[in-house]
Amino acid sequence: MAPKDFENKVALVTGAGSGIGREAARAFASRGAIVVAADLNEGGLAATRDLIAELGGRVLTAPMDVSSEAQVRELIARIDKDLGRLDVAFNNAGITGQAHRIEDYPTEDFDRVISVNLKSVFLGMKHQIPLLRRTGGGAIVNTASVAALTGPGGMSAYAASKHGVHGLTRVAAMENAAHGLRINALAPGWTETPMVKEASAQNPGFAELATSAIPAKRGALPSEIAAAAVWLASEASSYVMGQMLVVDGGMTIGG
Template sequence: MSLSFSGRVALVTGGGAGIGRATALAFAHEGLKVVVSDVDAAGGEGTVELIRTAGGEAIFVGCDVTRDAEVKALLDATLAAYGRLGYCFNNAGIEIEKGKLAEGSEAEFDAIMGVNVKGVWLCMKHQIPQLLAQGGGAIVNTASVAGLGAAPKMSIYAASKHAVIGLTKSAAIEYAKKKIRVNAVCPAVIDTAMFRRAYEADPKKGEFAAAMHPVGRIGTVEEIATAVLYLCSDGAAFTTGHALAVDGGATAI
């Protein structure tokens, strides 16, 4: 089955690297115009340059998703450039804690919840009215397998991703009859710069991460991008309110 898209514009937050960059490139490969957003201007502009070099069309709009005014400005810039919005991949997120629950700080809690939860909420808050005005569209939020179960020494992060799934399911039901589909993608350990920074000092940790997945390896950013595009595509027209685990079998254990 080939992917097909009835909308022609995709918005990707956290598009400056990793899963966001791979997904922006995948959207562009399918012929969509892409709005790449990130707090990292160099990374975001780099993604746009990769898209343009490959013959695609894209713009970069800087945005801190924890700030309402900046999220609204992101939507305004998208409409100013392309006139409409078809697909939203709310991917911006952080992961900074490394200790047990009682060892966490209020600053860590506020930072993680601010980006991972408030950021997704603000993005949908501004995206949904535009999708309603157009007669529909699709949203995919980045959750995690940590949002489907426990994540020892990452309790705040796990809570934030459980919240993303809650926001996703609730919005999906609220707007199901308005032709707006809302789903989440739940990656396990993926080969990103964040992963390499975490494990490059201790190769044994990398081996442990691979062993967590029954398939015997960690995932790639392209595999997550493929899942996101499927959830956005017309082929997933009967899929909404779903949290799709892309995890090498990790949650099946």
């Protein structure tokens, strides 16, 4: 049985309607948290809600767009009004965007990826930090990627957004370390979620090639990445601040 170390704590998870976010929402709920599951995808959120209900966990769903400041502000105000506190925020929603060389990358698509992956983390933290601090501190975990450390060809917007998440995380950690609020980033490698399955379907053979190049010879299960997010949000990592935890089956070991 999972320890109940998040009992009565409020954990906000974005991108909770699929993949890593769904597994993290389940993991926080199984450890006693009241989960606020946010996502654009209402069907995905309903499925996450049902999975958490099966565990006997507590969850509120919030259909919203993480790149809209009005919607982020409204969500945090609702958490404050209905639950009175915030202890954990896992800013995880993201998209890959298209694959094109920089000279061919449509500028509006570049803007969209930056907005969903990077501006959302800024907006999330901007509105989460005052509530987290007012209600006793806690932890923020932001999802970056191994693309925060590398320059995957064709993925300029994605890599730039994830490098940006790493930088924002460090600044936020520095600003809040003395205030009982720890902020870290998580850098997953290849993870078997719908995001990756979609990309592989567009490029047959790529998944096999990519996973055979990973030292572990397989992609991660979403639950393996979620476990690292929960650890970063838990008291077990109480002295870890401003770091980016790479969870990639050894993908980046060789440089």
